[in-house]
Amino acid sequence: MNTTTPTFRYAAVTFDCADPAELARFYGDILGLPVVFSTDHFVLLGQEGAAGLGFNRLTDYRRPTWPDPTQEKQAHIEVGVDDLDAAEAHLLAMGATKPEQQPDPDRWRVLLDPAGHPFCISTLA
Template structure:
């Protein structure tokens, strides 16, 4: 049974402060998602050699961080299950899809949403879904 006083059995009340993703080009991926979400990359982080390898932007107080990884390979979706993916909502899904494709997303042939959502691949090849705002 959860208690409100802390200690064993207490209810945790954390919040997500950062969503981290990897890509061959973290700067480009951060720019893509920041633009899609109406913001801009606002912070960069260096590695031990001083090279910028992580790029951050914020939405509703949560940080989104995109890392550059030389060894990154995109998931082979839908053949492989995804450990996670993100869903976004837009007031005008058709317009959002058009703009996201112009920004470098691609639309795979496999569309399992039955018209309820659209799967796109971000510029690094990772799937994400777009929905209409309810």
């Protein structure tokens, strides 16, 4: 009987989307991460030897409708910033959008990436 526990490492979080290259550009610019692997259907951002962020083409991709639960958000990431207002303005100029509903705008802001995934910016992270 083998009692050795296998080793597990966090490797990446992958978001489904219609255009992996477009979404990788958006997050790569925000987080300063280079592309480490790319095909027509998948792009992985990261640094060699570190966890990454992946983007997978889904032919029948449906944008999340947050905060409307019709099409749930599926997943989201939290991004730490020094200045909420400056970060929000920069991200909106890069193609993010800001939904009307903001649960606690003095502490964090919910934005939507170009594929509709919600993500949060906060000075707490």
